[in-house]
Amino acid sequence: MRVSLFVTCLADQLWPSAAVGAVDVLRRLGCAVEFDERQTCCGQPAFNTGYRPAARALARRLIEIFEASAADAIVSPSGSCTAMVHHYDQLFDDARWRERAQGVAERTHELSSFLVHQLGVEDVGASFSGRLTWHDACHGLRDLGIRDEPRRLLRHVQGAQLVELPPPGAETCCGFGGTFSVKYPEISVAMLDEKVDAIERAGVDAVVSGDASCLMQIAGRLSRRGSTVRALHLAEVLASRP
Amino acid sequence: MRSGDARREILHAIRTNLESSPPVQSSPSPERRGGQGVRTPEGRGGQEVRIKHFTEQLAAVGAQCTTVRSETEAAAALARILADAGARRVVGSDAPLVQRILAAVGNDIVIDRLERLSRDELFACDAGVTTAQWGIADTGTLVLESARERSRLLSLVPPIHVAVLSVRCICESLGDALARLSVASHAITFITGPSRTSDIELTLVVGVHGPQTVHVLLMEGP
Amino acid sequence: MTFERDARTALADGQLRGALRQATTLFGERRRAALATVPDWEGARDRARAIKDETLEHLDRYLEEFAANAERAGACVHWARDAAAACDIIGGIAERRGARTVVKSKSMASEEIHLNAALARRGIEAVETDLGEYIVQLAGETPSHIVVPAIHKTKAQIAALFADKLGIAPSDDVATLAAAARDALRRRFAEADLGISGVNFAVAETGTILILENEGNARMTTSLPHTHVALMGIEKVIPRFADLDVFLQLLPRSGTGQVLTAYQSLITGTKRRAEDEGPEELHIVLLDNGRSRMLASRVTRQALACIRCGACLNACPVYRQIGGHAYGSVYPGPIGAVLSPQLFGLARSAALPYASSLCGACRDVCPVKIDIPALLLHLRAQVVAEGVAVGKGHLRERLAFWIYATVMVRPRLFAWLMRAVRSLRIMPPLGAWTKWRDLRPLAPRSFREQWRAGLGDQRGPDA
Numbered sequence: 001m002r003v004s005l006f007v008t009c010l011a012d013q014l015w016p017s018a019a020v021g022a023v024d025v026l027r028r029l030g031c032a033v034e035f036d037e038r039q040t041c042c043g044q045p046a047f048n049t050g051y052r053p054a055a056r057a058l059a060r061r062l063i064e065i066f067e068a069s070a071a072d073a074i075v076s077p078s079g080s081c082t083a084m085v086h087h088y089d090q091l092f093d094d095a096r097w098r099e100r101a102q103g104v105a106e107r108t109h110e111l112s113s114f115l116v117h118q119l120g121v122e123d124v125g126a127s128f129s130g131r132l133t134w135h136d137a138c139h140g141l142r143d144l145g146i147r148d149e150p151r152r153l154l155r156h157v158q159g160a161q162l163v164e165l166p167p168p169g170a171e172t173c174c175g176f177g178g179t180f181s182v183k184y185p186e187i188s189v190a191m192l193d194e195k196v197d198a199i200e201r202a203g204v205d206a207v208v209s210g211d212a213s214c215l216m217q218i219a220g221r222l223s224r225r226g227s228t229v230r231a232l233h234l235a236e237v238l239a240s241r242p
Numbered sequence: 243m244r245s246g247d248a249r250r251e252i253l254h255a256i257r258t259n260l261e262s263s264p265p266v267q268s269s270p271s272p273e274r275r276g277g278q279g280v281r282t283p284e285g286r287g288g289q290e291v292r293i294k295h296f297t298e299q300l301a302a303v304g305a306q307c308t309t310v311r312s313e314t315e316a317a318a319a320l321a322r323i324l325a326d327a328g329a330r331r332v333v334g335s336d337a338p339l340v341q342r343i344l345a346a347v348g349n350d351i352v353i354d355r356l357e358r359l360s361r362d363e364l365f366a367c368d369a370g371v372t373t374a375q376w377g378i379a380d381t382g383t384l385v386l387e388s389a390r391e392r393s394r395l396l397s398l399v400p401p402i403h404v405a406v407l408s409v410r411c412i413c414e415s416l417g418d419a420l421a422r423l424s425v426a427s428h429a430i431t432f433i434t435g436p437s438r439t440s441d442i443e444l445t446l447v448v449g450v451h452g453p454q455t456v457h458v459l460l461m462e463g464p
Numbered sequence: 465m466t467f468e469r470d471a472r473t474a475l476a477d478g479q480l481r482g483a484l485r486q487a488t489t490l491f492g493e494r495r496r497a498a499l500a501t502v503p504d505w506e507g508a509r510d511r512a513r514a515i516k517d518e519t520l521e522h523l524d525r526y527l528e529e530f531a532a533n534a535e536r537a538g539a540c541v542h543w544a545r546d547a548a549a550a551c552d553i554i555g556g557i558a559e560r561r562g563a564r565t566v567v568k569s570k571s572m573a574s575e576e577i578h579l580n581a582a583l584a585r586r587g588i589e590a591v592e593t594d595l596g597e598y599i600v601q602l603a604g605e606t607p608s609h610i611v612v613p614a615i616h617k618t619k620a621q622i623a624a625l626f627a628d629k630l631g632i633a634p635s636d637d638v639a640t641l642a643a644a645a646r647d648a649l650r651r652r653f654a655e656a657d658l659g660i661s662g663v664n665f666a667v668a669e670t671g672t673i674l675i676l677e678n679e680g681n682a683r684m685t686t687s688l689p690h691t692h693v694a695l696m697g698i699e700k701v702i703p704r705f706a707d708l709d710v711f712l713q714l715l716p717r718s719g720t721g722q723v724l725t726a727y728q729s730l731i732t733g734t735k736r737r738a739e740d741e742g743p744e745e746l747h748i749v750l751l752d753n754g755r756s757r758m759l760a761s762r763v764t765r766q767a768l769a770c771i772r773c774g775a776c777l778n779a780c781p782v783y784r785q786i787g788g789h790a791y792g793s794v795y796p797g798p799i800g801a802v803l804s805p806q807l808f809g810l811a812r813s814a815a816l817p818y819a820s821s822l823c824g825a826c827r828d829v830c831p832v833k834i835d836i837p838a839l840l841l842h843l844r845a846q847v848v849a850e851g852v853a854v855g856k857g858h859l860r861e862r863l864a865f866w867i868y869a870t871v872m873v874r875p876r877l878f879a880w881l882m883r884a885v886r887s888l889r890i891m892p893p894l895g896a897w898t899k900w901r902d903l904r905p906l907a908p909r910s911f912r913e914q915w916r917a918g919l920g921d922q923r924g925p926d927a
Binding site: 249251361365381430433449452453 | 725
Binding site: 007009011012013014015016017019020023027032035037038039040041043045046047048049050051052054057058061138139142143167168171172173175176177178179180181182183184185186187188189190191192194216217219220221223224 | 468471472475481489781782784785786818819820821822823824825827828841844845846847848849861865868869871872873875878879882894896897899900901902903904906907909910911912914915916919920922923
């Protein structure tokens with residue numbers, strides 16, 4: 001299977017181990033991975049903050065880049081960026097562009113969803129010793145319906161013990177919300193503290209999530225609060241070997 | 243602005259704004275929409291299950307229930323309820339059944355007729371007795387229709403409300419009940435348990451402006 | 465900006481935050497338990513939304529039908545273009561009645577139009593009778609939640625308030641406090657000449673208005689006085705009597721987790737016979753106040769489907785932290801964030817569409833499936849397109865996004881810029897982040913650098 005990696009600007013620059021891990025796992029499962037260097041950003045920050053013309057321009061670029069790929073699937077280590085691509089058709093009044101957007105969206109998958117539903121795999125042969133808890137990133141959870149897939153994958157990781165986050169729970173927003181995190185930082189951090197309190201109560205070695213944006217938010221507060229709990233991307237855990 | 247002008251302006255504003263939005267496929271015909279009334283099978287099996295369901299729901303919502311098989315039993319039950327509550331002034335509705343039952347209650351209580359009461363006197367009553375036109379099994383609800391009985395204030399103002407309900411008048415669901423009602427009644431009241439509030443620190447208090455006690459006398463029989 | 469300042473005040477209020485956490489958690493749990501008792505919850509949501517869509521698509525027709533049937537049953541129907549007109553109509557009715565005191569049951573629309581203040585200017589006292597609203601009125605405050613308006617107050621605060629205003633001995637027993645309010649209000653009910661209520665649903669087919677409640681104060685307000693005034697937004701109408709079923713299944717469960725509230729009053733016009741119980745006069749006031757404008761777009765129109773259950777407030781992780789007052793509007797929380805800018809103007813409420821992390825929890829719990837995040841995004845796009853200033857720093861933001869857009873369409877520039885930032889260790893001015901959160905140090909090489917450096921040449925085990 002040929003996969004074209006939709007790396008996402010955040011993972012590329014700020015959490016590259018997530019992207020490297022994703023490539024590693026995909027190759028281990030027999031996929032040939034290509035990476036088109038022309039990609040930059042899917043436009044989500046612009047779209048979410050109200051800058052639609054900018055978002056549209058970036059959407060067009062991304063659509064053109066991935067249309068040109070003959071890969072069987074476009075895979076991304078980010079639920080929110082995948083969801084953005086799935087919403088691209090809403091950006092265009094032009095019917096042709098909407099069609100092209102839908103064409104790319106159909107082939108674009110978030111990593112855990114791709115592994116479980118397209119490759120039919122739950123055990124990727126990973127090995128990671130420790131107590132883990134999963135944080136559901138909002139767009140992946142509510143826009144793409146990703147809930148079981150990462151949990152199934154993590155449960156098959158040798159040596160890993162997966163526990164559910166105590167209230168307010170795995171499904172509660174970490175408070176990032178893109179520019180929200182710096183527009184209303186006090187509210188963002190108030191939400192974040194409830195999440196970090198729960199992580200600490202869970203008594204885990206690491207919190208795992210499928211979106212680097214959430215991880216940045218959570219990791220930033222964990223370290224500021226002097227916690228030893230690590231924040232890891234799903235792909236990093238799945239790429240781990242003994 | 244005169245009301246007629248306002249009406250014209252508002253309707254015009256609505257139409258103009260609706261027209262300016264792009265058209266979509268028209269929604270399916272209205273007849274297929276709406277609530278889904280569930281018709282329950284009649285017959286003894288169906289009714290017994292429904293009665294049981296109703297009494298369970300009554301308990302769940304904090305209403306009391308006593309099953310009686312005759313007006314005599316109803317009067318005895320009512321006497322007990324009033325005595326236990328220390329109720330001295332009792333008012334019955336204009337339903338003939340209520341008047342008969344009250345007349346048979348022995349106790350040393352003062353029975354009033356609503357028409358003869360001043361507002362202050364109504365507010366000073368201890369208990370109001372009415373019938374209910376319907377019960378809803380799914381929710382433990384009593385339904386009162388103003389065209390059938392003058393029960394609106396008696397089921398509201400006194401702190402105790404006793405409602406006589408025939409088991410034959412229990413329907414299964416909300417949808418069922420709605421289908422049986424007509425707006426020949428200018429006021430239809432659904433009552434589910436006693437009045438309540440959690441406005442102070444989310445702590446439940448039963449008995450605020452409406453009755454604190456709701457007691458259903460469930461009448462079996464022909 | 466007011467929102468930021470009020471949010472900060474709320475965040476500093478530990479007691480408020482504890483109360484909010486408790487309330488939203490409890491209502492969330494109760495809602496989840498309650499919806500399990502509906503065999504096809506999703507189907508019910510879809511049906512309800514379809515009914516609302518159908519109604520809004522033909523709102524003029526259904527309003528006319530409602531008005532005709534209500535009038536045929538004896539009601540007097542008034543049409544009010546805006547808040548001032550509605551206050552004028554209701555004030556006029558009260559004055560013609562010679563009413564000095566009116567009793568009010570819960571009506572958010574009445575708060576939207578500032579009715580109490582308008583009546584006060586005519587020398588008419590309006591007494592709130594919903595316990596939470598009564599408390600808030602005595603305290604001279606505004607409600608902080610749609611369903612539990614006084615959630616921000618402790619029983620100690622309420623006890624002190626009642627001791628001061630009602631002259632009772634302070635008590636920390638909730639039942640005693642409620643009883644004090646009951647006694648004080650009972651007199652008002654008995655004496656009131658005029659009662660003002662809201663409307664939850666208005667049935668076009670029959671001209672019926674339906675009012676839900678738990679306390680009995682709405683029944684008192686609408687059955688004892690000589691005159692009943694019912695105020696409703698024009699979006700409250702639904703087509704058929706049978707449609708009430710699905711909404712009564714959804715609203716109480718969504719709002720408080722109850723299967724049904726203690727009372728539903730279905731009022732159709734006035735008494736048919738002189739000896740019937742109830743008001744002599746029923747006045748229904750239909751309020752536009754910006755709602756008709758919202759019909760122009762399908763995205764904005766869906767906010768008119770709202771049945772005011774409060775479920776979105778209970779689900780919202782932002783509301784949970786800051787409560788209702790910070791939103792600065794009679795409609796707080798997620799629905800408030802999309803309704804207030806549209807009713808009262810974007811300039812007045814420009815911060816509200818941004819007061820969200822777009823998590824979507826509200827959309828999950830909305831009984832009529834309003835896509836609040838989509839609406840928030842729509843309003844944000846409007847803010848940018850219209851150049852509305854949202855707090856200080858909005859010019860900086862526009863500059864930042866201009867740079868972002870310019871860089872992102874040029875991949876080589878993007879790669880080069882990030883390499884420069886990396887090697888020169890340039891820290892962007894992100895005090896708003898770093899004040900509370902550490903910034904993860906940049907890895908020595910980005911993914912694309914690693915790809916170029918050899919990661920791209922590697923193959924998988926099977927290749």
